[in-house]
Structure formats: structure tokens, C-alpha cells
Amino acid sequence: xxxxxxxxxxxxxxxxxxxxxxxxxxxxxxxxxxxxxxxxxxxxxxxxxxxxxxxxxxxxxxxxxxxxxxxxxxxxxxxxxxxxxxxxxxxxxxxxxxxxxxxxxxxxxxxxxxxxxxxxxxxxxxxxxxxxxxxxxxxxxxxxxxxxxxxxxxxxxxxxxxxxxxxxxxxxxxxxxxxxxxxxxxxxxxxxxxxxxxxxxxxxxxxxxxxxxxxxxxxxxxxxxxxxxxxxxxxxxxxxxxxxxxxxxxxxxxxxxxxxxxxxxxxxxxxxxxxxxxxxxxxxxxxxxxxxxxxxxxxxxxxxxxxxxxxxxxxxxxxxxxxxxxxxxxxxxxxxxxxxxxxx
Amino acid sequence: xxxxxxxxxxxxxxxxxxxxxxxxxxxxxxxxxxxxxxxxxxxxxxxxxxxxxxxxxxxxxxxxxxxxxxxxxxxxxxxxxxxxxxxxxxxxxxxxxxxxxxxxxxxxxxxxxxxxxxxxxxxxxxxxxxxxxxxxxxxxxxxxxxxxxxxxxxxxxxxxxxxxxxxxxxxxxxxxxxxxxxxxxxxxxxxxxxxxxxxxxxxxxxxxxxxxxxxxxxxxxxxxxxxxxxxxxxxxxxxxxxxxxxxxxxxxxxxxxxxxxxxxxxxxxxxxxxxxxxxxxxxxxxxxxxxxxxxxxxxxxxxxxxxxxxxxxxxxxxxxxxx
Numbered sequence: 001x002x003x004x005x006x007x008x009x010x011x012x013x014x015x016x017x018x019x020x021x022x023x024x025x026x027x028x029x030x031x032x033x034x035x036x037x038x039x040x041x042x043x044x045x046x047x048x049x050x051x052x053x054x055x056x057x058x059x060x061x062x063x064x065x066x067x068x069x070x071x072x073x074x075x076x077x078x079x080x081x082x083x084x085x086x087x088x089x090x091x092x093x094x095x096x097x098x099x100x101x102x103x104x105x106x107x108x109x110x111x112x113x114x115x116x117x118x119x120x121x122x123x124x125x126x127x128x129x130x131x132x133x134x135x136x137x138x139x140x141x142x143x144x145x146x147x148x149x150x151x152x153x154x155x156x157x158x159x160x161x162x163x164x165x166x167x168x169x170x171x172x173x174x175x176x177x178x179x180x181x182x183x184x185x186x187x188x189x190x191x192x193x194x195x196x197x198x199x200x201x202x203x204x205x206x207x208x209x210x211x212x213x214x215x216x217x218x219x220x221x222x223x224x225x226x227x228x229x230x231x232x233x234x235x236x237x238x239x240x241x242x243x244x245x246x247x248x249x250x251x252x253x254x255x256x257x258x259x260x261x262x263x264x265x266x267x268x269x270x271x272x273x274x275x276x277x278x279x280x281x282x283x284x285x286x287x288x289x290x291x292x293x294x295x296x297x298x299x300x301x302x303x304x305x306x307x308x309x310x311x312x313x314x315x316x317x318x319x320x321x322x323x324x325x326x327x328x329x330x331x332x333x334x335x336x337x338x339x340x341x342x343x344x
Numbered sequence: 345x346x347x348x349x350x351x352x353x354x355x356x357x358x359x360x361x362x363x364x365x366x367x368x369x370x371x372x373x374x375x376x377x378x379x380x381x382x383x384x385x386x387x388x389x390x391x392x393x394x395x396x397x398x399x400x401x402x403x404x405x406x407x408x409x410x411x412x413x414x415x416x417x418x419x420x421x422x423x424x425x426x427x428x429x430x431x432x433x434x435x436x437x438x439x440x441x442x443x444x445x446x447x448x449x450x451x452x453x454x455x456x457x458x459x460x461x462x463x464x465x466x467x468x469x470x471x472x473x474x475x476x477x478x479x480x481x482x483x484x485x486x487x488x489x490x491x492x493x494x495x496x497x498x499x500x501x502x503x504x505x506x507x508x509x510x511x512x513x514x515x516x517x518x519x520x521x522x523x524x525x526x527x528x529x530x531x532x533x534x535x536x537x538x539x540x541x542x543x544x545x546x547x548x549x550x551x552x553x554x555x556x557x558x559x560x561x562x563x564x565x566x567x568x569x570x571x572x573x574x575x576x577x578x579x580x581x582x583x584x585x586x587x588x589x590x591x592x593x594x595x596x597x598x599x600x601x602x603x604x605x606x607x608x609x610x611x612x613x614x615x616x617x618x619x620x621x622x623x624x625x626x627x628x629x630x631x632x633x634x635x636x637x638x639x640x641x642x643x644x645x646x647x648x649x650x651x652x653x654x655x656x657x658x659x660x661x662x663x664x665x666x667x
Contacts, residue, residue, distance in 0.1 A: 004602050004604045004605070005602065006604050007603075007604060007608070007645070007648055007649045007650070007651075008650060008651070008652040008653050010603070010650075011649050011650030012650075012653060012658075014650075017650070017653065017655070021655045021659060022655075022659060023655070023656055023659045023660050023663070024656070026663070166649075166650075170642075170643055170646040170647070171647040171649075173647075174643045174644045174646050174647025175647050176617075177615045177617070177643060177644055177647075178609050178644060180612070180615050180616055181609065181610050181612050189615075189616030190616070192616075193616065193617075193618075213655075214655055214656060216650035216651065217646075217649075217650060218646075218649065218650055218651040219651065221647070222651075276652070280651070283654055283656075
């Protein structure tokens with residue numbers, strides 16, 4: 001019999017692990033790169049209008065602002081999905097598409113408010129919740145089927161055609177079941193049900209944080225659970241992964257863990273399962289930090305950044321403003337505000 | 345040119361009789377030299393005993409009893425089939441006679457080599473002696489295998505015959521039933537009319553007549569049912585074998601090897617979950633093959649897929665390795 005593939009190895013073969021999992025440094029480097037690419041694009045646009053605008057008149061968007069804007073629009077996907085009555089799987093996939101898209105492109109190249117619509121449409125398609133493009137665009141004001149579809153291939157290309165995303169929802173569900181088994185003497189099922197419901201809401205937060213790039217779905221699910229009820233999850237993890245329990249059931253579990261970690265030899269079994277437990281707890285706690293520190297920019301912040309992005313994307317707007325400036329000094333701010341509210 | 349060839353194909357080269365003139369002409373060949381000639385020529389030349397082949401430059405002595413009907417247009421095919429039959433009646437081992445596939449394959453290769461040699465006239469003397477030697481050495485085994493093969497063939501024939509008969513019987517019965525039913529219906533109509541002239545209760549008479557009709561036709565139905573079951577039974581043994589062989593083999597997986605069978609959790613038969621409990625009662629779900637155990641298993645499995653992947657560490661290592 002040929003060797004068996006462990007479940008971890010299975011995950012390592014997914015595109016989510018191979019293409020969309022990064023260390024913190026990698027992720028930061030990527031963002032710096034994207035930002036400078038976006039800035040270069042803006043300079044290029046300015047160059048074309050060299051004789052009309054001076055090069056430094058436009059304020060560029062920083063990495064932090066880019067992140068804030070993307071987070072803001074990720075949250076808008078959630079609202080839009082609710083409007084369409086879509087399952088959480090679709091919503092989560094759409095958010096992940098949008099965020100991955102901006103790991104390849106800058107907001108100074110494509111405005112998120114356009115990209116997010118296409119992402120949602122694409123996610124609905126790829127998650128088997130099909131809505132025809134006509135009925136989709138009919139329910140969103142100021143769109144046409146063409147305006148949504150025009151970005152579709154762009155997004156697919158940026159995603160490198162990897163459409164399958166593993167979300168923490170199902171692992172969370174799995175832990176909900178396994179908790180019922182492991183802690184059956186200590187917890188009532190409906191108490192666990194409440195923890196589960198709360199943790200599920202927290203997952204929405206996790207999807208917008210960078211946790212999805214640094215942790216696997218089960219780890220994120222555990223982090224959400226632990227955030228809701230620290231003691232119970234620690235108890236669960238220690239029962240599940242700690243050695244030296246007399247209980248036969250738990251011993252069996254340990255054996256399974258050993259196999260999962262491949263490298264473990266019988267002689268140092270206990271030591272390694274011990275370190276496995278510590279490692280998982282450490283990882284989950286690290287993940288909790290990410291979930292806690294998710295970006296949640298206010299609408300005012302977002303509109304502020306959005307205005308900058310508008311000028312970056314279309315420098316000729318500055319000319320328009322100047323013209324308005326000369327005719328009516330007071331009308332300036334009003335004009336801009338009007339634009340803003342239209343665009344959002 | 346092609347026309348001439350076409351005509352020659354349908355013409356006996358000895359007496360130049362054309363198929364155009366005698367449409368039921370048959371060509372015969374003799375395995376000695378495979379020269380074809382028509383039936384009447386064979387009768388004419390060989391009825392008095394062995395005689396040389398009439399083809400120029402052939403000169404082989406042929407006998408009438410060895411002549412046979414030419415089935416394939418290409419004479420080489422005809423020749424190969426004869427050689428093959430001859431060799432395979434001697435080299436008649438089957439795979440079960442060998443310990444492993446390797447030796448069986450090399451045996452097959454050897455057989456093919458010999459056929460090829462005889463076919464193309466390479467090293468005929470050696471091949472013939474080899475054949476003879478093998479035949480002498482394995483006389484008993486050859487006989488046994490040949491007997492087995494014949495028996496199998498006979499069994500197969502018998503079964504086929506049996507099934508065929510059953511099918512014919514079934515068809516006949518069905519036809520008969522159809523005809524009889526028609527007649528009965530007509531009779532019933534007439535009877536109803538007749539009785540209606542005498543009696544007053546319409547419904548009762550009609551139901552009476554109908555019941556008597558049903559009784560008559562049900563006897564035939566029974567017979568048909570019996571035949572159907574025996575037909576199914578004769579087919580079944582093969583099907584059962586199929587099922588056994590397919591269920592024992594491990595399914596193909598695109599991964600290198602197979603998935604881990606040990607699971608990271610104890611599966612309970614039931615969990616507390618209002619959502620799934622509700623689905624359990626839905627008839628359309630159950631009818632479509634939905635099972636709560638499968639849902640539990642899938643969801644629990646996903647909880648542990650990737651729990652031991654520590655991206656931060658692993659990716660760091662891979663970066664170090666690549667640089």
C-alpha cells in the first residue's frame with residue numbers, strides 16, 4: 001500500500017495555501033510593491049496632462065489608506081449580500097476575492113466600488129448561487145450588465161483563476177460538533193450553541209482581517225471560539241492535544257495527532273504532542289490578535305480616502321475643480337462633496 | 345486497371361468461370377498452398393484422389409478433404425488464422441497456470457513470436473521442432489486445457505440457447521395474452537349486452553362479467569411471471585460477480601497515495617443541532633439520499649483539515665530554502 005496523505009498535507013496542496021498564504025513580511029512587501037505600482041500609474045497619468053497640471057498637485061494614497069478603503073468596501077459587500085439574501089459562503093468568497101484582487105492591484109488602478117460588484121457577482125457564480133447578470137444589475141442602481149462584466153476577466157486573472165476558497169464556517173461547525181463529544185460531561189449543548197452563534201458572527205470580522213492570509217480555516221475558527229469563551233476552548237484543546245491523559249478515548253486521539261504530524265517517532269511521542277498543543281494554542285492566540293485588530297474605518301474616513309482615489313484615477317478632475325475655483329470660491333467644496341456622495 | 349482486378353477477384357483462375365455468369369460460385373482454398381479455385385474445379389481435379397496444384401510453379405500435392413471455404417478476402421489473413429489455431433491448440437495455457445504476470449506475458453510473447461515466424465517463413469525448421477518438442481513434453485496438460493476450454497465453450501453455448509428459448513417463449517406468451525385479452529373483451533361486451541336484455545341491475549351484471557374475465561387472464565399472467573423470473577436468474581450470476589470485483593478494489597485518488605483513514609475525532613451518531621434536526625424530517629431531502637451522518641462526517645473532517653499547518657513557520661522555511 002502506498003503512503004497515505006494526511007489531512008494537513010491535503011491542505012498544503014490547496015491553492016489557498018500555495019498561492020494565498022503569506023508570512024507577515026511577505027504580505028507587507030507585497031503591499032509596498034502594489035502601492036508603488038499604483039503611484040507609478042498615477043504619475044503616468046499626470047505626465048499625459050503635464051502642460052495643464054503640475055506634477056505634485058495630487059496627493060497619493062498611502063498603504064494604510066489603501067487598506068482602510070478596502071476594508072470599508074469589504075464591509076459593504078456584506079451589506080449588499082444581505083440585500084440579495086445570499087448565503088454567508090457567497091459573501092465570504094466575494095470578500096476574499098476583493099481582498100485578493102487588491103493584493104495584485106492598487107486602489108489607484110481600479111476603484112473598489114466597481115470591483116466589489118463584480119466580485120460579488122463572480123462569487124455568486126463560483127459558489128453555485130447563480131443570479132443572472134440582468135437581474136443582478138437591475139437591483140443595483142447606476143449599473144449596467146456591461147459595466148459589471150467588463151471587470152470580470154481582470155479579476156479572474158488577478159486571482160490566477162483560483163476560485164475555491166476555504167472559509168472558517170465549516171470548521172467552526174465541525175468544532176461545534178466535536179465540542180459536544182469531547183466536553184459532553186461539562187457543557188450543555190444549548191450553551192455550546194450560543195457560543196457557536198457568537199463565534200460565527202466573529203468570523204465575519206476575521207474575514208476582513210489579515211488572519212485569512214496567515215492562518216488556516218480551522219485555526220481561525222478556533223480563534224473565534226476562544227475569543228468568545230477562553231476557558232472552554234483551552235479545556236477542549238488540552239483534552240484533544242495534550243498527552244498523559246488516562247482516558248482511553250484521549251489516547252486514541254493522541255495517536256491520530258501523531259499520525260497527522262508525520263515526523264513523530266514513538267519514543268518522543270509525548271514530548272512532541274506536548275509541543276503540538278502549545279503550538280496550536282500559540283497560533284490560535286496569535287490569530288485572535290489579528291481578529292481583534294481588524295480595520296473598521298468610519299464612513300467619513302472612507303470618503304476622505306475616496307476623494308483622493310478619485311483624483312488619482314482621474315487627474316483631469318483637478319482641472320475641473322480649478323475652473324470652478326475661479327468662478328465660485330464657495331461652490332468648490334460643495335461641488336466636491338456632491339461628487340463624493342455620488343460616487344459612494 | 346482496378347476494373348480488371350475487380351473482375352479477377354470474382355473469377356476462378358483455373359477455369360475462368362465468372363461470378364457474373366454463375367452467381368453461386370464458391371471459392372475454396374487448401375491450407376497447403378492457399379491457392380484459390382472454384383468448387384467445380386476442385387470436384388473436377390481431385391475427385392479421383394490426390395493431385396498436384398494446378399497453379400504454375402506450385403506443384404504441391406493436394407487432397408480434396410483438406411479444401412475449405414475461403415472466408416476472408418485476404419489470403420494472408422486466412423493463413424494466419426490457420427496457423428494461430430494450430431499453435432494455440434498446443435500452447436494453450438491460461439493465466440492461472442502462471443505464478444505472476446511477468447512470466448505469463450513472456451509466454452504470450454513466445455507464442456506470438458512462433459506464429460510470426462511460421463507466418464513469414466523465418467526459421468521454419470527450428471520453430472517446427474520446438475513446437476513438436478513442446479507438444480511431446482506437455483501432452484497431458486495440453487489435453488486437459490483443451491478439454492476445459494471446450495467445456496467452457498459448451499456451457500456458454502448451452503446458456504445462450506437456454507436464454508434464447510426463454511425469450512422466445514416469453515414473446516409467444518405475450519402475444520397469446522394479447523390476442524386472448526382482445527377476444528375476452530369482445531366476449532364480455534357481448535355477454536353484457538345479452539344479460540342486460542334479461543336482468544334489471546345493470547352494475548351488478550357488468551361487475552360479474554368482468555370478474556370472470558379477470559380469472560381467465562390471470563392464469564396466463566402467472567406463467568409469464570415464472571418465465572421472467574427464470575430469465576432474471578440466469579442473468580444474475582454474472583452481475584453478482586461484477587459487483588464483488590468492483591467493491592473490493594480501492595477507488596482511484598488523484599493524490600499521491602490514498603487519504604488518511606484514521607480520523608481525528610470520535611463520530612457520534614447524533615449531535616445537537618436544530619438546523620440539521622429540521623432537515624432530517626424533510627421528505628424531499630431523505631428521498632434524494634441525504635443522510636445526516638454524511639453531513640456530520642464531512643463537517644467534522646473539515647474542522648481538522650489544515651489544523652496542523654503553521655503558515656508563518658512553513659512559509660518562512662520555504663523562503664529560506666528557495667533563496
